[in-house]
Amino acid sequence: MNERKRVGPGKVLLTGWFSFRDGEATAGDVLALRRVEEVLRGSGTAYDVAWSPGFLPDALHLDAVRPGDYSHLVFVAGVLHGSQVEELHRRFAHCVRIAVGTSVIDPGDGAATGFHRVLARDAPGREPSEDLAARAPAVPARPVVGVILDRGQPEYGDQRRHGQVAERVTRWLAGKDCARLELETRLDTHDWHLSATPAQVQSVLARLDLVVTDRLHGLVLALRVGTPVLAVDPVAGGAEVTAQAHACGWPALLSAEALDERRLERWWDWCLTSGRVAARQVRDAFRDGRVPDGADRLMELLTPRATAG
Structure with a gap:
């Protein structure tokens, strides 16, 4: 007797809350x-x-999908609930619909019952399974x-370029493939x-691998622990950030007037390569106290000079 050949699925549409x-x-x-893509490939x-246009504007979006192009619809991860999931069942009624790696709160919810199969990561009365992200x-x-x-810093009056600097820097950073952490040097014992x-x-x-800052203490505190800094002075003509970079011997500095993507990219690359060693050298110089600071000079003023006999 001839064995029946197993026929694989046609084209699959992968969907989710994304x-x-x-x-x-x-x-x-x-x-x-x-x-899931790894397994399908x-x-x-x-x-x-199918991606949200708000997340990936140039990708394939649900609104542009032709349901007839697909034999299967797979819903990946998230919780099965809500009218948006139920709409998938109506629109792709001809497809075999499978949910995988999802959470089920109410097994009777139409969002869940609309699937032909639910391979849940957790559901009432079932043993939980490893989330798909783990592998x-x-x-x-x-x-x-x-x-x-x-x-x-309103004290700088008409010289302030803080808003323009923040807008340019953050717009540029949004396009960098990095993990960004917005930080604050202000201390608070309640927040x-x-x-x-x-x-x-x-x-x-x-x-951190790098700090991007337009603040004096953003520069100093990062160098103090040996982390390279891409510093921008937000005051026209230069002010405390420029002065401090010079005092520390730190070269990765841009002025508000010379802030552009080409210069940002140049110092970015330097900070993540040669700048790592340079930052540790500055850190070591701080620790060794090679150059007298204001506290050293303060003691000179507080210590009475010996008087002639």
Whole structure:
């Protein structure tokens, strides 16, 4: 007797909360998607991914998808609930619909019952399974960058360029493939968002690959722990940031007037290469006290000079 040949699926459409116009893309859901893509590629199965236009404007969007092009619809990760998921069932009624790596709160919810199969990560009465993100393909590490910007300092009057500097720097950073952390050097013993002690601030700075800042203490505190700094002086003509960079012998400095993408890129590359060694050298110079600072000179003023006999 001849064995029946197993026929694979036609084209698969991968969807999730990252597909909806007003949905959201989370790191965990996107990694779960990558795991599913890995399996489909390994089997030679053709597929497309539908993305939210708010997240990836130039990608394939649900509104532009032709349901008839697909034999299967797969919903990846997230919680099965809501009218948006139910709309997928109506629009792709002809497809075999499968949910994978999802959470089910109410097994009777139409969002869940509309699937032919639900391969849940957790659901009432079932043993939980490992989230798909756990076995997603490895991703390379990216630079971790602390961003410390000052939008204040009214004392500089008409010389202030803080707003323009922050806008240019953050727009440029948004296009960099890095992990960005918005930080603050202001201390607060009540607000959990802020550090309460200098040691807490330094502990964060010491774990970064780079700091981008337009603040004097953003520069000094990062160098103090040996982290390279891309500094921008937000005051026209230069002020305390420029003066401090010169005092520390730190070259990665841009003026508000000379702030452009080409210069930012140049110092970015330097900070993540040669700047690592240079920052540690500045840190060591701070620790060794090679150059007298104001506290040293203060003691000279406080210590009475010996009088002639």
